[in-house]
Amino acid sequence: MKIxxxxxxxxxxxxxxAEGIAELLAExxxxxxxxxxSGVQLDDTVASLEDxxxxxxxxxxxxxxxxxxxxxxxxxxxxxxxxxxxGAVWGIRADGQPVIRxxxxxxxxxxxxxxxxxxxxxxxxSQVYGEVAEA
Numbered sequence: 001m002k003i004x005x006x007x008x009x010x011x012x013x014x015x016x017x018a019e020g021i022a023e024l025l026a027e028x029x030x031x032x033x034x035x036x037x038s039g040v041q042l043d044d045t046v047a048s049l050e051d052x053x054x055x056x057x058x059x060x061x062x063x064x065x066x067x068x069x070x071x072x073x074x075x076x077x078x079x080x081x082x083x084x085x086x087g088a089v090w091g092i093r094a095d096g097q098p099v100i101r102x103x104x105x106x107x108x109x110x111x112x113x114x115x116x117x118x119x120x121x122x123x124x125x126s127q128v129y130g131e132v133a134e135a
Contacts (some may be wrong), residue, residue: 022090025098026079030031034059042076044083044135049125052076057121066118074114077125079109085133 026044031052035042040051052073059065078100081088087103100108113128 001037010063012093017127021092023091023111024112025075028072028079030065030068031076034069046080046126046129047078047082049077049129053121053124053126054119057117057118070115070118071111072114072119073125073132074109074111077114077128078108081108081129081132088132100132102135104135108132108135 020114021023032042035048035052035055038055040048040055042048042052059069059087071086075098078090078098081100082090085102091099091101091107093099098111100110109130110132111126113123113125115130116123117125
């Protein structure tokens with residue numbers, strides 16, 4: 001497939017490295033917007049997860065926003081884990097779901113946790129972080 005604005009470049013095998021995938025997953029645009037509206041800065045730290053846990057969940061009245069926000073919350077949680085827990089990396093399951101993999105081989109479906117948090121506030125994002133960091 002040729003896409004004119006990309007030019008005639010050829011991709012080498014493995015060109016999409018883990019860092020590029022991590023940056024893409026870290027975008028979380030809707031969550032960052034919602035947090036900023038509430039005065040919370042998402043700086044990829046554990047403290048920002050604690051701040052998110054304190055937000056008033058105004059998004060729960062809108063099913064479309066709830067779905068997207070849950071996704072973003074899980075991706076943001078994963079971003080914080082990858083950036084702060086030694087040996088933690090993003091992985092993609094066969095079904096396309098992004099997960100966190102620890103050096104020990106344990107796998108965490110942070111997107112499912114993000115959806116649970118967005119819908120009910122449980123588990124708290126900072127609590128999931130603590131469980132993963134101790135694993």
